Amino acid sequence: QVQLVQSGAEVKKPGASVKVSCKASGYTFTSYDINWVRQATGQGLEWMGWMNPNIGNTGYAQKFQGRVTMTSNTSISTVYMELSSLRSEDTAVYYCARGVMVAAGFKFDYWGQGTLVTVSS
Amino acid sequence: DIQMTQSPSTLSASVGDRVTITCRASQSISSWLAWYQEKPGKAPKLLIYKASSLESGVPSRFSGSGSGTEFTLTISSLQPDDFATYYCQQYNSYQYSFGQGTKLEIK
Numbered sequence: 360q361v362q363l364v365q366s367g368a369e370v371k372k373p374g375a376s377v378k379v380s381c382k383a384s385g386y387t388f389t390s391y392d393i394n395w396v397r398q399a400t401g402q403g404l405e406w407m408g409w410m411n412p413n414i415g416n417t418g419y420a421q422k423f424q425g426r427v428t429m430t431s432n433t434s435i436s437t438v439y440m441e442l443s444s445l446r447s448e449d450t451a452v453y454y455c456a457r458g459v460m461v462a463a464g465f466k467f468d469y470w471g472q473g474t475l476v477t478v479s480s
Numbered sequence: 481d482i483q484m485t486q487s488p489s490t491l492s493a494s495v496g497d498r499v500t501i502t503c504r505a506s507q508s509i510s511s512w513l514a515w516y517q518e519k520p521g522k523a524p525k526l527l528i529y530k531a532s533s534l535e536s537g538v539p540s541r542f543s544g545s546g547s548g549t550e551f552t553l554t555i556s557s558l559q560p561d562d563f564a565t566y567y568c569q570q571y572n573s574y575q576y577s578f579g580q581g582t583k584l585e586i587k
Binding site: 394396403404405406409418420421454456461462463464465466467468470471472473 | 481510511512513514516518523524525526529530531533535567569571574575576577578579580581
């Protein structure tokens with residue numbers, strides 16, 4: 360069965376960086392994009408960006424351009440999301456999600472369990 | 481960037497009610513729209529993709545419609561498990577965005 364398993368909770372100081380991992384299993388890793396979505400407490404879902412693990416292409420939301428980097432290690436079926444220059448507003452649960460393109464449509468059909476990142480001095 | 485606006489932000493309803501949530505895009509997105517259900521402490525769950533296609537395993541009381549800039553999610557007969565927050569999501573030119581969410585509460 361398809362699974363996305365994320366790394367554990369992190370506590371970081373303002374100005375630091377955090378790197379969250381998302382390990383995929385149960386499907387051909389290089390055949391699907393991985394997206395990152397975050398949710399601050401009491402707030403809505405916010406899409407951060409996508410990565411194609413096969414060719415390494417990425418696309419980031421404008422809000423995060425210059426601060427986010429998504430990479431992958433195909434040998435262990437894992438995608439990483441690194442967010443730099445952290446501030447308190449980055450405190451949120453970060454999710455990875457598999458992205459699937461279908462005819463004239465798309466879907467995020469499998470999600471990781473979420474990783475809580477807390478930014479606090 | 482395409483903005484997605486959901487209405488209402490909060491909806492109070494009772495078990496058995498038929499409810500509709502609307503999502504409007506700031507420009508046409510054809511049928512590039514999905515709907516998700518989110519509950520506290522859990523990852524979002526895909527309900528509808530391509531505006532009106534029901535994801536496998538999702539109860540048939542959920543349905544989606546629309547194209548272009550206006551879309552709706554309808555729950556035909558609310559069940560206790562349906563009280564949650566619902567989000568629409570669009571895709572355009574390698575960019576995605578979500579609506580702000582609609583919280584469905586028990587009346």
